[in-house]
Amino acid sequence: MSAAMLxxxxxxxxxxxxxxxxxxVGLTLVFGVMRILNFAHGEFVxxxxxxxxxxxxxxxxxxxxxxxxxxxxxALLGALxxxxxxxxxxxxxxxNQILLTFGIAVTLQNLALLLWTGDLRAIKVWYASTAxxxxxxxxxxxxxxxxxIAATLTVGLYLLLFRTEYGRALRAVAQDPDAALVMGIPxxxxxxxAMAIGAAYAGAAxxxxxxxxxxxxxLGFLFGLKAFCVxxxxxxxxxxxxxxxxxxxxxVESFVGTLIPQGGSWAEAISFIVLxxxxxxxxxxxxGLE
Amino acid sequence: xxxLEIESxxxxxxxxxxxxxxxxxxxxxxxxxLLGPNGSGKSTVMNxxxxxxxxxxxxIRFRxxxxxxxxxxxxxxxxxxHVLERRRVFPLMSVLDNLLLGGFIxxxxxTRAEQLERxxxxxPVLRQRRGQLAGTLSGGEQxxxxxxxxxxxxxxxxxxxxxxxGLAPMVARDLLDVLVRLNGEGMTIxxxxxxxxxxxxxxxxxxxxxxxxxxxxGSAREVLESNELRQAFLGVV
Amino acid sequence: MRELRAVMGAALxxxxxxxxxxxxxxxxxxxxxIGAVWGLTGPTAGVSQEGRRGMEMAQELINRKGVLGKKxxxxxxxxxADPAVGVSATEKLITQxxxxxxxxxxxxxxxxxxxxxxxxxNPRPIGVLTGCGATTIEQRFGKERGYFFVHPWEYYYQSTxxxxxxxxxxxxxxxxxxxxxxxxxxxxxxxxxEYFKEAGFKVVAREGFxxxxxxxxxxxxxxxxxxxxxxxxxxxxxxxxxxxxxxxxLGFNPRLYASTVQLxxxxxxxxxxxxxxxxxVGITVWEPNADFAASREWPDLLPSTRDWVREYTxxxxxxxxxxxxxxxxxxxxxxxxxxxxxxxxxxxxxxAIEKINTMSPMGPLKxxxxxxxxxxxxxxxxIFQWQKGQxxxxxxxxxxxxxxxxxxxxxxxR
Numbered sequence: 045m046s047a048a049m050l051x052x053x054x055x056x057x058x059x060x061x062x063x064x065x066x067x068x069v070g071l072t073l074v075f076g077v078m079r080i081l082n083f084a085h086g087e088f089v090x091x092x093x094x095x096x097x098x099x100x101x102x103x104x105x106x107x108x109x110x111x112x113x114x115x116x117x118x119a120l121l122g123a124l125x126x127x128x129x130x131x132x133x134x135x136x137x138x139x140n141q142i143l144l145t146f147g148i149a150v151t152l153q154n155l156a157l158l159l160w161t162g163d164l165r166a167i168k169v170w171y172a173s174t175a176x177x178x179x180x181x182x183x184x185x186x187x188x189x190x191x192x193i194a195a196t197l198t199v200g201l202y203l204l205l206f207r208t209e210y211g212r213a214l215r216a217v218a219q220d221p222d223a224a225l226v227m228g229i230p231x232x233x234x235x236x237x238a239m240a241i242g243a244a245y246a247g248a249a250x251x252x253x254x255x256x257x258x259x260x261x262x263l264g265f266l267f268g269l270k271a272f273c274v275x276x277x278x279x280x281x282x283x284x285x286x287x288x289x290x291x292x293x294x295x296v297e298s299f300v301g302t303l304i305p306q307g308g309s310w311a312e313a314i315s316f317i318v319l320x321x322x323x324x325x326x327x328x329x330x331x332g333l334e
Numbered sequence: 335x336x337x338l339e340i341e342s343x344x345x346x347x348x349x350x351x352x353x354x355x356x357x358x359x360x361x362x363x364x365x366x367x368l369l370g371p372n373g374s375g376k377s378t379v380m381n382x383x384x385x386x387x388x389x390x391x392x393x394i395r396f397r398x399x400x401x402x403x404x405x406x407x408x409x410x411x412x413x414x415x416h417v418l419e420r421r422r423v424f425p426l427m428s429v430l431d432n433l434l435l436g437g438f439i440x441x442x443x444x445t446r447a448e449q450l451e452r453x454x455x456x457x458p459v460l461r462q463r464r465g466q467l468a469g470t471l472s473g474g475e476q477x478x479x480x481x482x483x484x485x486x487x488x489x490x491x492x493x494x495x496x497x498x499x500g501l502a503p504m505v506a507r508d509l510l511d512v513l514v515r516l517n518g519e520g521m522t523i524x525x526x527x528x529x530x531x532x533x534x535x536x537x538x539x540x541x542x543x544x545x546x547x548x549x550x551x552g553s554a555r556e557v558l559e560s561n562e563l564r565q566a567f568l569g570v571v
Numbered sequence: 572m573r574e575l576r577a578v579m580g581a582a583l584x585x586x587x588x589x590x591x592x593x594x595x596x597x598x599x600x601x602x603x604x605i606g607a608v609w610g611l612t613g614p615t616a617g618v619s620q621e622g623r624r625g626m627e628m629a630q631e632l633i634n635r636k637g638v639l640g641k642k643x644x645x646x647x648x649x650x651x652a653d654p655a656v657g658v659s660a661t662e663k664l665i666t667q668x669x670x671x672x673x674x675x676x677x678x679x680x681x682x683x684x685x686x687x688x689x690x691x692x693n694p695r696p697i698g699v700l701t702g703c704g705a706t707t708i709e710q711r712f713g714k715e716r717g718y719f720f721v722h723p724w725e726y727y728y729q730s731t732x733x734x735x736x737x738x739x740x741x742x743x744x745x746x747x748x749x750x751x752x753x754x755x756x757x758x759x760x761x762x763x764x765e766y767f768k769e770a771g772f773k774v775v776a777r778e779g780f781x782x783x784x785x786x787x788x789x790x791x792x793x794x795x796x797x798x799x800x801x802x803x804x805x806x807x808x809x810x811x812x813x814x815x816x817x818x819x820x821l822g823f824n825p826r827l828y829a830s831t832v833q834l835x836x837x838x839x840x841x842x843x844x845x846x847x848x849x850x851x852v853g854i855t856v857w858e859p860n861a862d863f864a865a866s867r868e869w870p871d872l873l874p875s876t877r878d879w880v881r882e883y884t885x886x887x888x889x890x891x892x893x894x895x896x897x898x899x900x901x902x903x904x905x906x907x908x909x910x911x912x913x914x915x916x917x918x919x920x921x922x923a924i925e926k927i928n929t930m931s932p933m934g935p936l937k938x939x940x941x942x943x944x945x946x947x948x949x950x951x952x953x954i955f956q957w958q959k960g961q962x963x964x965x966x967x968x969x970x971x972x973x974x975x976x977x978x979x980x981x982x983x984x985r
Contacts (some may be wrong), residue, residue, distance in 0.1 A: 223424065228487060
């Protein structure tokens, strides 16, 4: 294999990893803080993608401009879902929590189908599928911007978690909610914050998807399973584990898919096999701590 | 007016009632101690005060104000600190982060740096360990951290739940000294403890719980000398 | 880990709850119920919605006069492109709704599963089916007279594509075949492989991939590395969009990008844009710019292509897809069969549909044997190419409306 090919396959893998990370980080954050697996997380991605699409289709707002707005709207949606629905099941058995978030997912899917039909839609901006050619390696401008967004947001989250008062409170809640309560941390507000951040992240993934891929009501399915895979591989609740796992899966899928015959069929199976192997050796995932 | 007044407190977990009409008082500047065998409801009383559990009936007053309907952060904000049973430090955070979290509430933030110095002065070992993850401390150090973290919010009432459990005698002695010293500086303390002699030796008041009901209540001396205590709790006739 | 198991268990439960679907329909004696199972959501949603529109339009026009003094009611069910969901929808329509016939559908994987479910009932339901293209289905179920197939078998596609490739100058030498890796894509790809090799083309690879994957750069990078003359793929709408976008991103410039029917949707053109769709080649059963005369027998229901397209476009404010007209004509055929039979008696209805022989906006409507099946209609296929946002018909030559743009103009500079 030539060096250019190697570079190309690596670039493809990193680009996919960026997308996975954007989806997975919010999911793992919400789990870490609330111990709730949000089955509607993929649907948040879908809603974010549609918001971007309609802002573009109706008012011609460029995704780069609408990005901040979509993040804010998605944070609002996340907060709303938390305050009105998820709050009620925080103390309930896991089954109830799962049924609730699953119900939210199905509702959002059907709402999208009703409002926007099942048509696949994509945003056509000049940079969507424009190729940057660097030393024989073709990079998608749209996806490169996506990776930059993913990296920026991850650094942003790091700063929030490790450099602010509220971030410290958020980590405390994740480690021991009762102890956090007696520190005087308003834990319900922290939950709302976590869900808002999780949803905003999903929205960011939606922005990237609507530009570099397409959106449709079941877009969440496309990412949902993979995001769970990433989150479990990285260690439930670990943000940096999720980033590492995204990188790992993105690269594995890219190399397997490109270099092995019938790799496109195998890539997904291989990522599940990798997941199983890692879990056999480290049941808590790469960075999972108990 | 007592600083803390609990009146006819009933607490249930789902359908299981664990406290039955519990009443007790702790006056300003006193050390109160809650005694009783395992499962008698001592920690539940503490949790009800800090709002971690919601009472089914009765009242809890702090400085005369009802606090039994307030969320925990509001109770903490009024000057109560709760050092939980089994230490419960944040294991994946540094000692310093743990202490800073103790001073999370807005009231204590402006003077947090000062208070940090004071607390590190009380527990010099924590100063050496300030950058270390709390989960890597020894049991005694974790307990000191838990108490120190509770002090960071400058409470006027400190709830301490079984702080000496599992500590080496020397370490327990040090911790006891600190609590007595704090009390000497005017801090009111409510302590849950199994070691009757030690607890009543330092306390002004004692309450003995048995199966969720108050069995004995009175001054430390009264409690120590009561026959019921010997029978019900120490198992000595 | 116990938490995880609980999570998985609950997820399965929730899925099961979802698949129950709606409650039983109220039976009414003054209507003739027709079952229609489409992938209204999921990867085949685009085409399914086109098909649904065609059936809704047919239903309304048929009901202006009614059939045997009754109204036709089409009951739509969603298979989510999942065969298991399709089977439970089918069984619900048979046992609860007691439909007279099944009309429509998309996807061989689903169709195969549905026909498998039909086998369990006696008598078997009548089907005027638009979703079956796999030859395995033809071999397995083709002998049944009550199944009327109105979708071309895959070999019609692949022989048409082969003949088109042979007509190009300079003639391409190497072909990379990519396909979605379930029944539809796999069986088409196998057929294409055989036909192309017979005709002297070199098939450099036949690669399966997961339909609906969020990233196809591994497939395209692999193909680019082999530098084939033709990149030919068989998959669904979402994949076509991604292949176009990512082919451009990777600067992959074969001499020809060709695919099958999924490339022909307005959805595809809108999602990738006119300029990116330019020069992509697809196969179609029918196009709105085809020109067929009205039926002599039933001109009200089967007008000329031009009139039908005008009516459809006025209703839905969009171009019809071939699935729109195929499902439209299929429902008309079923209704006319029931009408001619004079009752809902299965044997009479089947015999009456077999006797239909008329012109339609889709071409001559007549069921005749194919390689393995007894009743099959519409055997002609066409090759189209996106040119400035329109589908130019290139092949066969006698019905062509434009000249081929070949070789493919490279992505840069464009």
